[in-house]
Amino acid sequence: MDLPFAESWKIKMIEPIRKSTRIQREQWLKEAGYNVFKLKAEHVYIDLITDSGTGAMSDRQWASLMIGDESYAGATSFFKMQETVNKITGFKYVLPAHQGRAAENVLFSCLVKEGDYVPGNSQFDTTKGHIESRKAFAVDCTIDEARDTQLELPFKGNVDIQKLEKVLIEHNEKIPFIIVTVTNNTAGGQPVSMQNLREVSLLAKKFNKPVLFDSARFAENAYFIKVREKGYADKSIKEICREMFTFADGMTMSAKKDAIVNMGGFIATNIEDWYDLAKIKGIVFEGYITYGGMNGRDMNALAVGLDENTEFENLETRIKQIEYLAAQLDEFKIPYQRPAGGHAIFIDAPKVLTNVPKEEFPAQTLTVELYLEAGIRGCEIGYILADRDPITRQNRFDGNDFLRLAIPRRTYTNNHIDVIAVALKNVFDRRNSITRGMAIEWEAELMRHFTVKLKRL
């Protein structure tokens, strides 16, 4: 008999978590204005609000903290980080930043001007924010198939090359760079194939445009290339990463994802001009060029985390856990963005709560129901997050309306996953009795999901 699959690590340190009663949760959620961002974390049993900065560091990462070099300039910790990034990505210039959006802020301050167009696959919220706040336009050229949650495609995060070419022709002079997000978070943690990266790069060369990777989950993307794309089964994750980055001129990185640290990020590139410009902005916004808002110890942990998480076994353990949850949802027939992505399951809320009209925010309603059911905190990636159209001020109902269950790295066991699946099933079983959703009582003009106040209808 074949031995079953198991984690590639064992546990050395634990953190207690607590259950609560439904009556307590009803009170807490009401006080939070039915916005799970406003809950106290101690009132959450299993926290799936994000996989960002919530992973568990390894013993080697914790050990590296003790030998962090906190020198203001030229710290050994910086050089360790630079060397690791260089080895994994092939990029020579490395500029630390305190997290992903800070890296975006520094680089985009240099490159994005009013009236510009930045095409790519789906741009992440903060990326879009840093483009739109500079009065430029983010153009989403993701393949149309990504919108159909029930379609099984191996690389649903891909860029539609024809759409991209059209934008390149139409706005040629106004395009500072192309951005490819790996994996495509917004489309459901869906990977981009090597073939697609190659085609984007060829097209970019034809139009003489640089390519930037938003690389938060590049290692998970490499895993999918290895297991799904022809010709990569026998290559190591590190070899695949090196090849992926040959199709880019630079990267921004949120190290809170695939480098498994609680805080950190960087820009890396081979374009000397980009580096020279970014250095100046980096000093203004983040700090001197060899720390950029990070502690020496954190740069050490980042270097170790990046090295560990570009090893197959670590990634396999993670992605198999997402697949484990997906298999249970299949059994219960709960619809989600298929196939399961790299870091999360995205439940297709309007397909579950068919009696809740879109104006009453089905995904937010499902988020609330799951918390009330079992103290599990997911996150709405849907109509509330989509904000209003800046011109018409109407709600944007044209995208997907997901309840995202983001799984932190190396944090929960499959027993927790079982609890999540059954809690969802219990909500799913009473879905037809849920006929009303939520109404907005107060909202901010931008990024309203973080602070919105809601009421139950």
Ligand SMILES: *Cc1c(COP(=O)(O)O)cnc(C)c1O
């Ligand atoms: C998280 C994330 C960012 C922003 O990074 P932060 O570290 O949260 O600032 C940018 N792009 C993608 C794809 C992300 O997932």
